[in-house]
Amino acid sequence: MKLRLHTFGLLLFLIGGLVACNGDSSSEETTQETTEESEEPTTVIIKESSELALLMRQMWDENMELRDRVISGEELVDLSEEYNRIHSANATEPEKITDTYHALADAYLTSMEALMNASEENRVEAFNNMVTTCVNCHRGVSCQGPIPKINRLRIRPTDEA
Numbered sequence: 001m002k003l004r005l006h007t008f009g010l011l012l013f014l015i016g017g018l019v020a021c022n023g024d025s026s027s028e029e030t031t032q033e034t035t036e037e038s039e040e041p042t043t044v045i046i047k048e049s050s051e052l053a054l055l056m057r058q059m060w061d062e063n064m065e066l067r068d069r070v071i072s073g074e075e076l077v078d079l080s081e082e083y084n085r086i087h088s089a090n091a092t093e094p095e096k097i098t099d100t101y102h103a104l105a106d107a108y109l110t111s112m113e114a115l116m117n118a119s120e121e122n123r124v125e126a127f128n129n130m131v132t133t134c135v136n137c138h139r140g141v142s143c144q145g146p147i148p149k150i151n152r153l154r155i156r157p158t159d160e161a
């Protein structure tokens with residue numbers, strides 16, 4: 001029982017770490033609202049996700065699908081145009097959007113292009129290189145939380161058919 005509780009705690013910690021760059025809740029806002037039905041003001045906690053956080057979640061999901069296509073040898077869908085928004089989307093911590101960030105974003109978009117142009121036999125390598133550019137930015141701008149999750153995208157030799 002003790003062990004199970006411990007595991008649960010660890011799981012919660014891991015999940016929490018995946019949600020944001022750092023574990024803090026600086027994006028949490030507390031607002032006072034008065035509804036027509038009740039005169040009493042109710043306190044609503046809103047946890048807003050930034051445009052960039054939403055784009056990142058979309059990127060993770062779509063890259064998971066892309067990963068399946070790479071493994072099964074299906075045709076790849078080019079998503080890089082949509083991902084250009086990585087340069088302009090509002091971030092939770094705007095101070096992280098520096099020249100370094102934009103350079104790392106370009107490196108990522110270039111690796112995405114390289115994957116789209118890769119020959120059949122180089123696709124797995126190109127895909128994993130792309131994942132590395134995700135991780136490089138996360139290290140570079142100190143957004144460590146999602147790194148273990150991003151690394152799950154990597155294709156290992158045993159994943160290949």
Ligand code: HEC
Pocket residue numbers: 018019020021050051052053054056057059060063086090091092093096101102104105106108131133134135137138141143146149150
């Ligand atoms: C150029 C830098 C950069 C690149 C490249 C990058 N990220 Fe991110 N990522 C960020 C930043 C900054 C945030 C924090 C966004 C925010 O909270 O506004 C973030 C947040 C995330 C999150 C957490 C989103 C949430 O729920 O709050 C995930 C997951 C993620 N990125 C996955 C990826 C994946 C997968 C890739 C590659 C396909 C990638 N990232 C490439 C900078 C980058």
